Amino acid sequence: MEQNAIECRNLTKRFGQVVANNGVNLTVKKGEILSLLGENGSGKTTLMNMLSGIYYPDSGEILVDGKPVTIRGPKDAFALGIGMVHQHFKLVNVFTAAENIALGYEEKGRYDIRAVTARVKEICQRYGFELDPDKKIYDMSVSEKQTVEIVKVLYRGAQILILDEPTAVLTPQETDKLFAVLRNMKADGKAVVIITHKLHEVLTLSDRVSVLRKGEYVGTVNTAEATADSLTEMMVGQKVDLHLDRPLPKAPAPRLVLKDVSAVSAEGVHTLDKVSLTVFSGEILGIAGVAGSGQKELLEAIAGLQPISEGSICYDDVRTGAAEELRGKTPLQIRDLGIHLSFVPEDRLGMGLVGSMGMTGNVMLRSYRSGKGIFTDRKAPRQLAQRLKEQLDIVTPGVNYPVRRLSGGNVQKVLVGREIAAAPTVLMAAYPVRGLDINSSYTIYDLLNQQKEKGVAVIYVGEDLDVMLELCDRIAVLCGGKLTGLVDARKTTKAQVGTLMARQEKEDA
Amino acid sequence: MELILTILSKVFTVTFFQKAVTQGVPLLFGATGEILTEKAGNLNLGIPGIMYMGAVGGLTGAFFYELNNPDPSGAVGVLLAFVGALLFSAFGAFIYALLTITLRANQNVTGLALTTFGTGVGNFIGGSLSKIAGTSGQITVYTTGQAFRTTIPGLSQIPVVGPLFFSYGFLTYLSLALALFFAYLLVRTRYGLNLRAVGENPATADAAGINVTRYKYFFTILGGAVAGLGGLYFVMEYLGGTWQNNGFGDRGWLAIALVIFALWRPLRAIWGSFVFGGLYILFAYIPLGDAAQEILKMLPYLVTILVLVVSSLRRRAEEQPPASLGLSYFREDR
Numbered sequence: 001m002e003q004n005a006i007e008c009r010n011l012t013k014r015f016g017q018v019v020a021n022n023g024v025n026l027t028v029k030k031g032e033i034l035s036l037l038g039e040n041g042s043g044k045t046t047l048m049n050m051l052s053g054i055y056y057p058d059s060g061e062i063l064v065d066g067k068p069v070t071i072r073g074p075k076d077a078f079a080l081g082i083g084m085v086h087q088h089f090k091l092v093n094v095f096t097a098a099e100n101i102a103l104g105y106e107e108k109g110r111y112d113i114r115a116v117t118a119r120v121k122e123i124c125q126r127y128g129f130e131l132d133p134d135k136k137i138y139d140m141s142v143s144e145k146q147t148v149e150i151v152k153v154l155y156r157g158a159q160i161l162i163l164d165e166p167t168a169v170l171t172p173q174e175t176d177k178l179f180a181v182l183r184n185m186k187a188d189g190k191a192v193v194i195i196t197h198k199l200h201e202v203l204t205l206s207d208r209v210s211v212l213r214k215g216e217y218v219g220t221v222n223t224a225e226a227t228a229d230s231l232t233e234m235m236v237g238q239k240v241d242l243h244l245d246r247p248l249p250k251a252p253a254p255r256l257v258l259k260d261v262s263a264v265s266a267e268g269v270h271t272l273d274k275v276s277l278t279v280f281s282g283e284i285l286g287i288a289g290v291a292g293s294g295q296k297e298l299l300e301a302i303a304g305l306q307p308i309s310e311g312s313i314c315y316d317d318v319r320t321g322a323a324e325e326l327r328g329k330t331p332l333q334i335r336d337l338g339i340h341l342s343f344v345p346e347d348r349l350g351m352g353l354v355g356s357m358g359m360t361g362n363v364m365l366r367s368y369r370s371g372k373g374i375f376t377d378r379k380a381p382r383q384l385a386q387r388l389k390e391q392l393d394i395v396t397p398g399v400n401y402p403v404r405r406l407s408g409g410n411v412q413k414v415l416v417g418r419e420i421a422a423a424p425t426v427l428m429a430a431y432p433v434r435g436l437d438i439n440s441s442y443t444i445y446d447l448l449n450q451q452k453e454k455g456v457a458v459i460y461v462g463e464d465l466d467v468m469l470e471l472c473d474r475i476a477v478l479c480g481g482k483l484t485g486l487v488d489a490r491k492t493t494k495a496q497v498g499t500l501m502a503r504q505e506k507e508d509a
Numbered sequence: 510m511e512l513i514l515t516i517l518s519k520v521f522t523v524t525f526f527q528k529a530v531t532q533g534v535p536l537l538f539g540a541t542g543e544i545l546t547e548k549a550g551n552l553n554l555g556i557p558g559i560m561y562m563g564a565v566g567g568l569t570g571a572f573f574y575e576l577n578n579p580d581p582s583g584a585v586g587v588l589l590a591f592v593g594a595l596l597f598s599a600f601g602a603f604i605y606a607l608l609t610i611t612l613r614a615n616q617n618v619t620g621l622a623l624t625t626f627g628t629g630v631g632n633f634i635g636g637s638l639s640k641i642a643g644t645s646g647q648i649t650v651y652t653t654g655q656a657f658r659t660t661i662p663g664l665s666q667i668p669v670v671g672p673l674f675f676s677y678g679f680l681t682y683l684s685l686a687l688a689l690f691f692a693y694l695l696v697r698t699r700y701g702l703n704l705r706a707v708g709e710n711p712a713t714a715d716a717a718g719i720n721v722t723r724y725k726y727f728f729t730i731l732g733g734a735v736a737g738l739g740g741l742y743f744v745m746e747y748l749g750g751t752w753q754n755n756g757f758g759d760r761g762w763l764a765i766a767l768v769i770f771a772l773w774r775p776l777r778a779i780w781g782s783f784v785f786g787g788l789y790i791l792f793a794y795i796p797l798g799d800a801a802q803e804i805l806k807m808l809p810y811l812v813t814i815l816v817l818v819v820s821s822l823r824r825r826a827e828e829q830p831p832a833s834l835g836l837s838y839f840r841e842d843r
Binding site for chain 1: 697698699702703705706709710712713714715716717718719826827829832840
């Protein structure tokens with residue numbers, strides 16, 4: 001018989017002035033996979049952190065197996081059989097997998113890493129994980145690290161497994177593997193809660209879906225009765241058009257001409273290998289490729305952040321009509337020509353924004369040189385920050401609130417918005433929707449489309465091929481630093497792009 | 510050529526090795542204590558001050574005992590000196606822990622302030638004791654000092670082996686035992702695993718159910734107490750129970766340098782302390798004149814810089830400082 005593994009009643013949690021969860025109810029049954037949906041900043045992670053003991057609720061009640069419990073810390077959560085796999089892995093880099101798994105777990109008897117290793121192997125076999133317990137974390141790929149996290153939770157005998165956006169960092173194949181493992185756990189009678197943005201994953205994997213919106217509980221539906229559209233509507237609170245506009249480029253003219261551009265990394269590897277490419281005004285050029293195929297290097301070469309070993313990058317300046325060679329120019333000179341890079345790294349704040357400064361301060365990073373004499377002009381940036389906040393719907397208590405404390409989607413809006421505000425002629429956006437929910441993603445797509453219509457040459461590096469095929473005019477495919485294809489996005493299929501992405505690997509094999 | 514031979518003949522003697530060990534012991538105590546502290550993620554630059562406080566604390570305990578007892582017993586003096594040294598140095602480390610862990614003050618600033626403070630406390634109390642001691646102004650806790658200097662009777666008489674290995678007081682062997690013990694604790698026990706996790710990634714340790722604050726407090730204070738024994742050694746065994754303001758010199762900083770040299774491993778700190786001890790006194794064995802001596806006194810620090818350069822170039826994760834060293838931890842900080 002199905003029984004409730006967890007029941008939350010009226011949970012509320014505040015961070016200063018921000019209410020992260022407001023009277024949230026949630027029920028998780030044994031032997032089911034529950035998806036928790038919600039836009040960025042809707043309080044999914046906060047809710048799960050309260051269940052795993054990272055945060056303590058301000059008010060409300062949690063019931064496990066029908067009994068009211070108090071979860072004061074992670075230890076209490078373990079004791080109740082609740083295990084969480086965080087979005088940002090909580091692993092010690094210099095430890096082995098087994099050491100990480102043993103960490104903080106007080107078993108009877110002496111500490112014996114060999115016994116831990118043996119049990120880890122046993123768990124891996126039972127659920128079908130692939131993991132080497134003696135491998136150090138810093139040698140591991142993202143998906144291996146995630147496996148360590150999940151095994152760690154199972155090692156502690158968790159009956160309730162919470163996964164915070166587990167697929168955001170995985171390739172499609174790795175995702176399939178993960179889902180197979182999760183289904184094994186479900187068959188084993190464990191309760192699984194999965195937080196995700198990807199609607200098709202929700203629909204294929206879960207039994208029920210619970211939705212949060214702006215910190216409040218919206219409702220729960222059976223997956224069998226839900227569609228992508230109905231879930232989106234619950235999440236956003238209004239109907240959202242999932243269709244992307246793609247106007248034809250107006251009067252395209254060559255804006256950037258790359259010729260035989262090569263770059264060599266510090267380790268002596270060719271990160272770019274004779275890439276020749278023309279970027280036109282008024283189009284969105286997509287760059288596709290497996291992670292680490294040279295996308296980042298290509299953008300950095302154009303932006304002047306990375307020296308190129310050979311080749312030339314010619315920029316056609318519409319304002320003066322002159323053709324400029326970008327090679328050898330400093331990043332600042334290149335930016336002054338109107339070429340802007342908005343790069344969203346995996347940790348979002350690593351490049352481009354200063355976490356402890358507010359929106360005003362971060363906007364100023366682009367304009368502080370324009371003040372009079374030794375004084376900076378704070379007024380214009382403040383107004384711009386205010387305008388960005390309103391136009392892009394950035395949720396922040398104020399323009400001087402540290403951006404580090406904003407949710408991921410809002411951080412990305414600040415980053416992209418700032419670059420667009422400078423009226424660029426070339427806009428490079430790398431992974432601008434990484435980790436974003438649907439609504440925020442579409443805001444970003446709309447922003448890119450607006451720029452395109454203004455005649456800006458937009459270069460878009462993305463991960464989701466479906467979106468790229470809908471949004472971009474042309475797609476350049478990189479593989480191992482080489483340009484393996486340049487296709488018309490209107491006439492290409494996902495499979496064709498996929499083949500180009502893997503071309504190099506086949507040759508090597 | 511002749512010069513090198515002279516130097517070699519001077520250096521490769523039993524006395525040189527003996528003196529190197531004598532110089533190395535306070536460094537080993539200090540480094541072991543600092544390794545424990547740093548493994549908890551706290552960079553305690555107050556160690557020189559804490560060691561100095563340990564020195565004066567040990568002196569105070571023994572001093573008042575000998576002052577009030579006309580016929581003092583060495584064992585009681587040793588015990589009181591120990592209690593005094595541990596109390597003073599643990600208190601110093603407690604100030605640091607309170608400021609950096611609970612109040613999350615900047616660790617570097619707090620540590621440097623504590624070094625200045627500890628030196629001041631030492632000099633103040635040392636000066637005060639001199640006044641109490643009377644006319645000569647020279648403090649001696651002779652009985653306790655001799656008790657600390659007692660060697661194992663039979664073994665120290667053996668030629669060569671005796672002076673090399675058995676000519677030291679019990680604190681020398683205690684320093685080795687502690688370094689061995691903590692090396693074992695760090696690698697082979699659950700406490701060690703938890704402690705290393707706290708210093709590497711406190712958020713991870715916290716999520717794993719480890720009480721980060723308790724670990725940081727415990728090992729910062731324990732580390733301070735262990736380092737304080739280095740001060741006790743210096744004042745009791747090295748100086749034989751006398752006091753001289755600022756006599757401790759730069760040994761505290763050398764202990765911190767030794768932590769880097771040892772790449773945060775107590776076992777490496779053992780032989781490292783003897784290397785440092787040897788380098789510290791090498792100037793006295795090389796007849797190059799006064800100016801050159803000052804350069805030679807820099808040798809331990811030069812070696813530390815070399816180690817830093819080499820380990821930075823090699824970039825092996827195991828040879829780097831604990832990843833969250835110097836950062837304070839607050840659970841709900843987003």
